[in-house]
Amino acid sequence: MTGLGTSRTPGRAPAPLRALLVDDEPLARELLRSMLEVYADVEVVGECGDGAAAVRAVLELEPDVLFLDVQMPERDGFEVLAAVSERLGGRRGAVGGPPGLVELPAVVFVTAYDQFALRAFDVHALDYLLKPFDEERLDRALQRVRERARRGERGAGTASGWSSAWESARSSSRCARSSGWRRRGST
Numbered sequence: 001m002t003g004l005g006t007s008r009t010p011g012r013a014p015a016p017l018r019a020l021l022v023d024d025e026p027l028a029r030e031l032l033r034s035m036l037e038v039y040a041d042v043e044v045v046g047e048c049g050d051g052a053a054a055v056r057a058v059l060e061l062e063p064d065v066l067f068l069d070v071q072m073p074e075r076d077g078f079e080v081l082a083a084v085s086e087r088l089g090g091r092r093g094a095v096g097g098p099p100g101l102v103e104l105p106a107v108v109f110v111t112a113y114d115q116f117a118l119r120a121f122d123v124h125a126l127d128y129l130l131k132p133f134d135e136e137r138l139d140r141a142l143q144r145v146r147e148r149a150r151r152g153e154r155g156a157g158t159a160s161g162w163s164s165a166w167e168s169a170r171s172s173s174r175c176a177r178s179s180g181w182r183r184r185g186s187t
Contacts, residue, residue, distance in 0.1 A: 016043040017145060020063035022054040022080070023110060024072040028131065032067060032110065035138055042142065051075025055083045063105045065145050067129075070111040070120075077109060077116075081123055106145050 019042055023029045029047050036042050046061050048054040052074035058066060070077040084104060109120045112131040120128050126148065127141040 014041070014149070016041050017142075017149070018043055018045045018061070018064045019067060020044075020046045020048070020054075020057055020061055020065070020105070021067045022048045022051075022057075022072070022077070023067075023069040024049050025069075028069070028110070032138075035135060038135075039142065041146075049073075051077070051080045051083075054080045055087070058084050058105065059087055064149070065126075066105045066107050067110050068107055070109060070113060070116045077111070078119065078123060081107065106148055108141050108145070 019036060021029050021032055021044060023032070026049065029049070033044055033047070036044055042065075045063055046057050048057050050073040054066075054068070054072075055075065057063075058080070068077045068080060075083065081104070088104065107120075107123070107125045108127045108129060109116065109125050110129045110131065110133075114130055117128045117130075126144050129137060129141055
């Protein structure tokens with residue numbers, strides 16, 4: 001897999017950011033998907049409605065960015081990250097260990113609960129979107145993902161930018177359940 005947002009061929013435009021949407025609320029996934037459709041550089045490669053399916057999808061689809069709900073059936077968002085990291089054998093890219101063939105994607109938590117924000121940044125989330133959020137707030141989160149891509153980084157965020165992401169999360173507001181994951185374009 002090529003690096004996050006890097007060109008697959010020299011001289012060509014960067015590859016689109018491959019996004020995986022994980023939320024137990026179908027309406028929330030639908031809304032996020034529709035908001036992401038306006039970005040030519042973002043490709044939604046899959047969707048999941050529970051944590052167990054999310055772990056499988058992250059390992060199979062290798063997304064660049066993971067839009068991850070916190071509270072879900074099977075496993076919560078934090079348990080998803082722990083399970084993926086465990087399955088990768090500690091190969092977590094920028095987070096602690098040598099990079100492997102598969103690395104933890106950039107993580108943007110998307111939730112209606114602000115009480116998980118500090119914990120999200122403890123696990124190196126790149127951003128925290130508090131539902132409901134608007135296009136401007138989503139755009140700021142995607143800018144953080146793109147900036148990491150320009151620096152050639154994958155995986156979880158670093159301390160730089162946490163305070164601005166936390167302030168953005170706090171200034172945002174709330175949004176709208178299914179199981180399993182599906183690859184975009186499949187029925």
